[in-house]
Amino acid sequence: MQNFIRDIIEADLESGKHTTVVTRFPPEPNGYLHIGHAKAICVDFGLAQAFGGRCHLRMDDTNPDAEDVEYVEAIQRDVRWLGFEWGEPMYFASDYYERLYEHAVHLIRIGKAYVCSLTEDAMREHRGSLTEPGKPSPYRSRSVEENLDLFARMRAGEFAEGAHVVRLRGDMAAANMKLRDPAIYRIKRAPHYRTGDAWCIYPLYDYTHCLSDAFEGITHSICTLEFENNRDLYDWVLAQYEVSDVASPGTVPCRPRQIEFARLNLTYTMMSKRKLLQLVEEKRVQGWDDPRMPTLAGMRRRGFTPESIRAFCDLIGVAKNNSLVDVGKLEFCIRDDLNRRAPRAMCVLDPLEVELVDLPVALSSLAAPSFPAELELDGTRRLPVSERVFVEREDFADPPPARWHRLSPGAVVRLRHLGLVRCEEVERGADGAVQKLRCRYLGADEATAGTKAKGTLHWVSAQDALDIEVRIYDRLFDVEEPESLDQLNPRSLVVISNAKLEPSVAGAVAGASFQFERHGYFCVDPDSSTERLVFNRTVTLRDGWAKEEPRAREHDARPESREATRPEEQTRAPSVADLEGPVRARAEALVSAHGVSEAVAIVLASDATLLDLVEAAFTAGASGKAATLVANLVAGDLRARLSGTRGPLGFGGRELAELGGLVAAGTVTGAVAREVLGRLVEKGGSPADLVRELGATTLGQDALVLLIDEVLAAHPDEVARYRAGKTALLGFFVGQLMRRARGKADAKAAEELLRERLG
């Protein structure tokens, strides 16, 4: 699968910037991994795999308050389960504490960090706001010696929490708030789950992460969009160190590049770690591995396979758009996977007793394939048969709605694998509720039964059925984009304690998946015991009837929809008359004297350098068509090429005028002119010489015809499609021609000829 990160890596490999690829997946062990992390894992590990590189697993554990070994172990389990190997060793930011400390000392030594003793509130005030610059901390000017001493004493535990922090000496006026002297070390008297009481100062993310990446030789540090603002800081910190293989507090082994992509959002799913923790802590769910949780542990328990999750991650792609993925795509992936691996079984969730009359006595059991024939998978199981069976209560209706394929008085249906039956009697209780059906067995197939069945129903033999518990899970939240825990779906779990399952499934182990035919995919929950199986519903089958039912029930149409009328927002095209000051006159002259469009004139008017340049070209002789051409070229192409860095230009009005003249005279095409302009920007020179060098004068008629023949010969399929009516291909042919001609063909003439040729 192609995405923009792959493009970047491919370019880096091609250019020789890198010869191998090293990525990393850096979770903080303060919670369980969820489906959003799965996307990140697939990106990080997947990219490394695709390029034959490595992907490190690193615990980003710099905050002792929230982190725990339980989470470390869960993370390892989940990454492995998803199907990725990180090899040796596993990395921990906490392993770098000493080295990070020394690297911070280096920053202090070179005057790029200082100890600040402002309170947290005071620091916030000094930081300014999004629109106002910050003020420097009064402690910013402490001497290197004092800073060194203070930092050492912070480490030694001489100060209370909050008394001091170490900050970078960034830029308090920076538009990017991250650069306004961010803190990199704080005092925290909390034991760390790995380093115990060894430290009472802990490094912060922006400082730790980039250095950890660099220590490990990470080439591409891939993270999510919300870190875009942190990238400047990431680069800033690394820039304070020499790149060298010699490990020292002033060096770093490499300069990784941070690349951001959009994190996963899923409909009906809460992805915030904080909120998930809250669900667990407030016991709104039964734990991190509750099958309703979007955690990998929960999804595993629910019956998702690692393959299905990886397929999902492939399906949704990697880009920078903030997107909200329909959870239906996930469901598609798990159905698609389980269809091929889950053996079929019959399970009645809401039993309705049926007495079968005329059942042949010899028919005490039958063999049924575990998979439908078209899957071509082996396996059979035995289905016991008896005169009392259970069918699904909702498979009987009286009266039946339109297009009903199931049981109703007098209806003939097939009992899967067993044969056809006709419903002949309905027993009702005093309240009118159906208690029992009596159906006549008609034969094993339509031929022997002498009639056709509308539908096929699942069933189980009453005396042989296993009593099981089934947990019917539905989405945890009611709304597409849940924001609060008030939006929990009260019916996210429905427990059915008296479901009837065919006996062949007895002995299934926890985690095993089955398709309960016509219901969905279910897997054995670890809560199962030898006496009683417990199943989780992973996902339903696609249900065509569920979609059709409402329509069948209500013939009364409900048409009438008024489409939304979009309020017309009309933006008026700007005019040179809106300009002010002396540029207005100059812009007006462009329009009136040189045939330049207002839009182009306005662009030029906004940039003094460009305006001067164009006017210089006029002075140098560009007039008429050439003048317009020059103005357009400068406002469009040149502006684009110059955006960002702009040094002195290696050419001026004279060259532009010359170029414009060449085009106006028909000596070169517009495409070539743009090409020449590019060269002019790069290394200057004379347009006429450049054109000569490039051999770029416009092709004559004969050459053009020759090329057209080549193009048509090279693309017979397209020619056929064009002649079949796909005239949009004309542009394609012109494009092919231009490529072959390297821009030297007169497109207008070519189009004309092409049209003739193609008839």
Added chain:
RNA sequence: UGGGGAAUCGUCUAACGGCAGGACGCAGGAUUCUGAUUCCUGUUAUCUAGGUUCGAAUCCUAGUUCCCCAACCA
């Protein structure tokens, strides 16, 4: 009132300035002992307005909408 990002079918995602493609969904149809699966067929999109160009999703200008940034979290 700053800075950084992003806008393409209902959804997700592609397209050196040259055929707007794929997947999911949806709608029809075929096959079917799961109203499943499978297989056809169809459906629908370049945020707006200008400009440049033979040709713009792509380049330029202006605008609109959405996301992120002011933890001693990551």
